[in-house]
Amino acid sequence: MSIESQLIDKFMDGDLAAFEELVLLFDKKIYNYCLRMTNNPSDAEDLAQEVFIKVYRNLKSFRKDSKFSTWIYRIAHNTCVDNYRRKRFKLISLNKEEDQQEEMDIPSPNPLPEEQLVSQEQYKLIKECIAELKPKYKSVIILRDIQSYSYKEIADILDIPIGTVKSNISRARALLREALKARRMELGERRVK
Numbered sequence: 001m002s003i004e005s006q007l008i009d010k011f012m013d014g015d016l017a018a019f020e021e022l023v024l025l026f027d028k029k030i031y032n033y034c035l036r037m038t039n040n041p042s043d044a045e046d047l048a049q050e051v052f053i054k055v056y057r058n059l060k061s062f063r064k065d066s067k068f069s070t071w072i073y074r075i076a077h078n079t080c081v082d083n084y085r086r087k088r089f090k091l092i093s094l095n096k097e098e099d100q101q102e103e104m105d106i107p108s109p110n111p112l113p114e115e116q117l118v119s120q121e122q123y124k125l126i127k128e129c130i131a132e133l134k135p136k137y138k139s140v141i142i143l144r145d146i147q148s149y150s151y152k153e154i155a156d157i158l159d160i161p162i163g164t165v166k167s168n169i170s171r172a173r174a175l176l177r178e179a180l181k182a183r184r185m186e187l188g189e190r191r192v193k
Contacts, residue, residue: 037080137172
């Protein structure tokens with residue numbers, strides 16, 4: 001029996017400390033997933049918290065026919081997609097005063113593991129291009145290429161067939177290549193001028 005299953009059983013028996021331990025096992029992973037989906041640390045914190053509230057409320061309905069990690073990532077994915085939809089349809093104010101009060105996103109000073117492998121500029125460029133992808137492509141790129149989940153695990157998390165996962169990954173990579181190529185050309189033209 002996995003540690004997750006043991007903690008779930010303890011929680012079901014009324015042990016709230018077991019839930020806290022469960023959160024500690026997944027809080028950084030879920031936050032990082034939400035951060036990559038939103039590209040905004042503040043939103044990622046809020047969404048990760050929302051995910052754990054949903055987990056707390058629904059843990060008793062977890063059937064254990066899949067891995068707990070698959071179930072929690074499914075909740076995280078759906079929460080991020082819902083957030084994307086809410087923001088996409090959010091009205092934009094034309095009031096100049098409100099625009100001036102808008103907060104700036106300040107990136108965390110702590111480097112992510114990926115930043116150690118790629119230069120800051122390349123990492124920023126890739127991150128921007130991933131952020132521009134539609135959620136269905138963004139999520140498969142994050143789950144496969146950044147968090148190294150298998151096709152089967154991604155299919156379970158997103159509740160789609162493996163063939164669709166492979167197709168979406170292929171399409172996402174192609175879109176990412178096109179976006180990177182366009183950005184590099186754009187940057188090259190700016191440097192020449």
